[in-house]
Amino acid sequence: MATIPDANGRLLAEEAPGDNSPALSVSELSGALKRSVEDAFGHVRVRGEISGFKRVGSGHCYLTLKDDRACLDAVVWKGTPLAFRPEDGAEVIATGRLTTFPGRSRYQIVIERMELAGQGALMALLDQRRRALAAEGLFDQARKRALPFLPRKIGVVTSPTGAVIRDILHRLEDRCPSHVIVWPVAVQGEGAAAQVAAAVRGFAALPEPPDLIIVARGGGSIEDLWAFNEEIVVRAVADSPIPTISAVGHETDVTLCDFAADVRAPTPTAAAEMAVPVRADLLDSVQQLWLRTGRCARRYREHGAERLAVVARRLPVPERLLAPQRQRLDDTGERLPRALSGRVSEARRELADAAGALRPALLEARLVRAREKLSGLRLRPALVAARIETDRRRLAQTWRLIEQLNPERVLSRGYAWVEDRKGGVVTTGTAARAAGAVTLVFAGQDRVDVQVEGAAPKPRAPRKPPEQPTLL
Template identity: 45%
Template sequence: MQIIDNSVHQRVYTISELTADIKSLLEENFPFIWLSGEISNFRVPVSGHFYFTLKDQKAQVSAVMFRGQNRNLRFVPEDGMSVTGLGRISVYEPRGSYQIILEYLEPEGVGALQVSFEQMKARLSAEGLFDDRHKKPLPFLPEKISVITSPTGAVVHDILRVISRRFPNCHVEIIPVRVQGDEAEGEIVSALKLLSTRDDADVAILARGGGSLEDLHAFNSEGVTRAIFDSPIPIVSAVGHETDFTIADFVADLRAPTPSVAAELVVPLKQDLQEACSGLSNRLIRQFHRYLDQHRSRVSELSERLTDPKKRIQDMRLMADDLTARLIRVFRNDMRQRREQLSWRVNQLKALSPTAILERGYSITRTVPGSVVLMDSHRVSKGQQLEVMLAKGGLICRVEGKTEDGQTDKTDI
């Protein structure tokens, strides 16, 4: 067993002293360092500071980035993102832990601007700002074109040259703005708001020449994107070269690969319109002459078929007289036939009349009293009174005897 020599002076550290010495040692030896790692446990409390952990395969360290520094970032850190940052080591004495306080942070392998571009593009796309249903159609023939660009660059001259060549007397308005630098975003937003407030242009071109992602940063900003989306006037984006894409391109009503193409898209070729108008005018004249010829032929045909009104009236009178005579003849024939039918029926009735039968020598015998017509000799008795009706007058008789089939009844002898 080792015996400690009490004669040797020993310093006993308190926790605070040890932590303070460690803090001084670390902070003095690592004032600013570059550090790379993967973000995890990323969180943002109400204070606005960024708190997260930087780790690799073997170790991890707590990291913080205060609001004053993180508001200058052009991207939003996310869990799983590999980053490189500049910071200083700090010891948080109440917990006895060390952390790195970051002053600068950028994505590892991909620039911060590119990450910011992709993040904002995804977020605005999710909001529906790029949907086709929000795209406004360009006017066929604008009376006034507004161009938002730098007044000193080659872009404005290219646009004016193309518009002047295609439609010389078209009204073009230049709204000068910076297209690069820290003040570019604010000036472009102000120009778009002015355009919306005045609302006297039919279409607007937002243009600048090509450049790096840093040069085109203003056209990838959220402020410019939302100002384009809110504009009631159709916006044509013509930023950079054909291979350059900005968020302004996605939200604009139409993207042109170059500023010169944008000028060609917003105005038609005047010569083509003149030729089209001339062709339509000639076609209209031909159609009108064809229409007149057809109606002249029709009028001529109808004129030939049209007779003199007096002659037409005379013909109608003759026709009326003829129809009247035919009607009278038909009526008389009908009346004659009806009279003949009536006379025949009357004769038929007369032939069947009892009076007619009596006039032919027949008589009708009836019982007295009772006036029952006799048709059978068995129904009367000897000595019974009978009434015999003749064609003229009648007889009252007494039965003296009866016969049957011309033979005298023997009971009556």
């Protein structure tokens, strides 16, 4: 293809004769590349380390697979089943198809299945997750709670069709029959972790929640038990307000759920043994306590009787204690009639003596003497009037003396008295100069503050009201 300049000096693209390479649009070229890549790499398996994993609001997941020399963008469409939750740093083998994204001129793998790259990678992911959750304090011993001694209701999270639930029920029946609620869940495979977490939270949300929760599963490989290593299960168990026993796998199997639970049981059967005591042992203990209580009561009663007997021997005989009082009572009883007769005779003599003094003539003579004395004590009006006039003259003389001594009469003639700042009366020039500032008080309590020459001014103290003259 050759170019020639146009009339405006611009170069125009024109097809030359014999040219067999027509111009393609960007979309046509991108589509051709997409078809070529998808045809050549329709099914691939790639091993690499996950980096930059994120799940967007639409449900799709985006990540990057990388090794020490290259990286490959990857996408997991919503609804694609995954055996585990991808995390950064995990080494995986991804199976899918290679395609391109024309919008950004890049190629990527659409993952249809993802597996961990061997046992070592799985253990490395497990250790990484364990350390991350432990750093948050989910495995701290301070979070652990004691199991109830005799739970009335036990919740079990496990598969309803496995041997685990039968072993738990049989063991509980043998030891101590209890009310058991089974929350059926899938214990492995896709969605198992979400079901287990929902069951643990569901028990806590019941109107009458159980007193204890057992999360149980039989033994298996690490892949079979992986649901109990998922973060969603670990957080649900750690946040449960109900004490929880983790009984996942055999004695040698360890999951992150075991670290988050309040108690780890080596097997589901052992979890049932931890959950309840042996009923026969409880009955035997109660029987032994009842027998011991009876023996203690008998010993206490016998010892009390012995102490009472010892004390009783030390106490005096009641007859000896009451003998003096009884003798005194008999003596008083014999003397009482004689004393009463003597007192009656004496009262009769006193009455006879008094009767002689109560003659009418004597009473009339005494009444006459009282009347004469009363007439001599009567007051005459002339004497009362003279006494009132004498007191009135004394009062007038006293009032004239008060008027003469009243300071206001002196002040009304042009005089004044001098007070210092504290309200005290100043009587000398020395005292006035020492005070520095004084107050002149005129008639009608009119006051004038003045400064004494030759004396340094002093701060004025609060003034007290002058003392009023006292009337005599």
